[in-house]
Amino acid sequence: MTDAERFQPSGLAGAIEFIRLEETLRNFAEDETFVFVVNRGNWGDGLIRYATERFFRQNGFRHVSIPVASAVSLSVEELRQACSGAKVRMVYSGGGAFLNKYHMHRRIPALVERSERILVLPHTFAVPRRKLGFRKSDILFRRDESGSIEFAPRSVFCHDMALSLGRIACQGEGSGTGFFFRRDVEKVEGMALPPDNRDISAEGTESTPMAAFLEAIARFETIHTNRLHVSIAAAMMGRRVHLYANSYFKNRSIYEASLKQAFPNVTFSQDYSPFAAELPTASAS
Numbered sequence: 636m637t638d639a640e641r642f643q644p645s646g647l648a649g650a651i652e653f654i655r656l657e658e659t660l661r662n663f664a665e666d667e668t669f670v671f672v673v674n675r676g677n678w679g680d681g682l683i684r685y686a687t688e689r690f691f692r693q694n695g696f697r698h699v700s701i702p703v704a705s706a707v708s709l710s711v712e713e714l715r716q717a718c719s720g721a722k723v724r725m726v727y728s729g730g731g732a733f734l735n736k737y738h739m740h741r742r743i744p745a746l747v748e749r750s751e752r753i754l755v756l757p758h759t760f761a762v763p764r765r766k767l768g769f770r771k772s773d774i775l776f777r778r779d780e781s782g783s784i785e786f787a788p789r790s791v792f793c794h795d796m797a798l799s800l801g802r803i804a805c806q807g808e809g810s811g812t813g814f815f816f817r818r819d820v821e822k823v824e825g826m827a828l829p830p831d832n833r834d835i836s837a838e839g840t841e842s843t844p845m846a847a848f849l850e851a852i853a854r855f856e857t858i859h860t861n862r863l864h865v866s867i868a869a870a871m872m873g874r875r876v877h878l879y880a881n882s883y884f885k886n887r888s889i890y891e892a893s894l895k896q897a898f899p900n901v902t903f904s905q906d907y908s909p910f911a912a913e914l915p916t917a918s919a920s
Contacts, residue, residue: 648801678839679864729756779888813855
């Protein structure tokens with residue numbers, strides 16, 4: 636299946652927020668090549684990266700992708716050479732890196748020192764902007780209309796970049812129930828996981844090809860998960876999705892800002908009672 640066949644322009648792909656982001660990026664780039672700083676992450680972050688680079692290509696943006704670990708170690712001159720320009724403009728990938736447990740705020744000052752200006756793609760902010768060290772001239776996009784505003788009040792709303800993919804075409808409608816709950820620092824403490832749970836996002840990185848990730852989710856008719864990008868992928872496939880809270884406000888706030896309005900096949904629950912109701916069937920299968 637080709638890229639054009641897999642991803643169809645519906646859902647939130649044509650939302651006004653993505654049009655505004657494209658216009659802001661165009662003014663930011665000034666028709667020059669920019670540095671796309673790729674945040675380190677899991678397979679779900681890979682879906683963000685895939686969607687972001689596709690968004691760049693579709694809108695004719697010239698960029699060079701550099702992992703964040705490299706971006707903070709290269710000199711200004713090396714970064715200028717990488718983007719073949721006199722100015723170093725950085726576009727930082729979207730996601731959920733700005734949480735104290737991930738320590739990403741420690742790397743932002745090094746990026747600031749090496750750039751003329753930074754634009755942060757739709758992110759969840761759970762660390763105050765002043766602690767992150769961004770300049771007033773830097774442009775921050777948030778991917779919710781609630782929790783992140785407290786930490787980055789001057790940020791601009793846009794949907795998560797993965798939602799720019801639109802609908803995902805699948806062969807068949809899937810069958811049965813899939814459980815994809817996280818086991819990392821954002822897990823809900825004390826939650827009992829089903830024996831057939833698969834934390835698929837932990838099986839890849841931001842650079843892992845996406846086909847196997849999407850195929851594993853598409854196998855099921857119903858998905859239970861607290862992995863945001865499992866829920867986003869399943870929503871765009873038209874699967875029945877039960878999204879649950881993670882350890883802080885991220886999942887709920889993105890559901891309220893984006894998924895609730897565009898995907899009636901997705902429900903959100905702060906507690907895990909819908910998941911528990913499925914356990915006898917899941918354990919017997």
